[in-house]
Amino acid sequence: MVKKTKVLIVDDHPLFREGIKAIIGRSPEFEVAGEASDAQTGLQRASECRPDIALVDISLPDQSGIDLTRTLKSVLPETHILIVSMHSKMGYIIEAFQAGAIGYLVKESAGDGLLKALGCIVKGEFFLDNSVSRAVVSKILKAADKEVYVADTDYRSLTTREQEILRLLVEGLSTKDVGNRLYISPKTVENHRTNIMHKLQAKSPLDLVRYAARIGLIDIDHWKGEDP
Known part of the structure; x- marks a missing residue:
């Protein structure tokens, strides 16, 4: 039996987590290893189940998902982080990748794009949501200049x-x-x-x-x- 890729979901919206679990449940390659509604519980669950991939929302009740990403990468460097957020602005995307995320998916695209994102990330490839405009991508590529300021x-x-x-x-x-x-x-x-x-x-x-x-x-x- 092929070992499935373990996924941890950290999002404070129960209905969204249920939707994500339903999508992952349709795939023979992935399984939900745990879930959490806040950063502190997410870190605890991650330490317990040591997921291959962690899906992290930016807006968590106790801490930014970007801060959680930094912490997860420091304690579990082998875990890949996919940010799944309602935000699609350049600043959030840049910070997410700088914090150690390997992928960024806008929530409105999760239905169609989640399994594609997971497929890229499990191979160690970066993933950026197709809904992110070309202008934002262009600015991300020039982020080094922006970072000076x-x-x-x-x-x-x-x-x-x-x-x-x-x-x-x-x-x-x-x-x-x-x-x-x-x-x-x-x-x-x-x-x-x-x-x-x-x-x-x-x-x-x-x-x-x-x-x-x-x-x-x-x-x-x-x-x-x-x-x-």
Whole structure:
């Protein structure tokens, strides 16, 4: 009997996990070895079942999936990480690969693309969702130039979650919108914003926008042209 590739699912949405398990269950090559709804449990499950592949969502309730990816790669370097996320922006994709992920799949493509992604990853090949635009791929290829600006010491002092929230705030999202996007409460967003402003020594939201423009997170000319 051919040994199946073990897959761990780390996602806080039960229905999504059930859908993923159903898709994997149709394949003779893969099997679900465990599942978790948060990063801490995910790390514990991974240590127990030592999966060949871990499917990790970015927006987890206790920790960013990108931080979890870094931890998993440090303790289980042989485990391949596939990020499965609702986010398709360049920043998330770059961070995921930099953290050690070998694949990135957008959730809306999971139905058709999951087994294809797993097939690539089990062979040690990188996988990038077809739904990611050519423009994003082009920017990823030029990420080395972008990283010069984002390598700012103060920015690196922020946690991955704080960096994630900073990007959304300077794009103009309200704390409520950020909370909805990341599945956290507006109060939690406000607490993160307070910490971010303290670390960056910012006195106002405008200071955050200016800072983000200075390090290249946003295009300040584009931001000026938007409605307040």
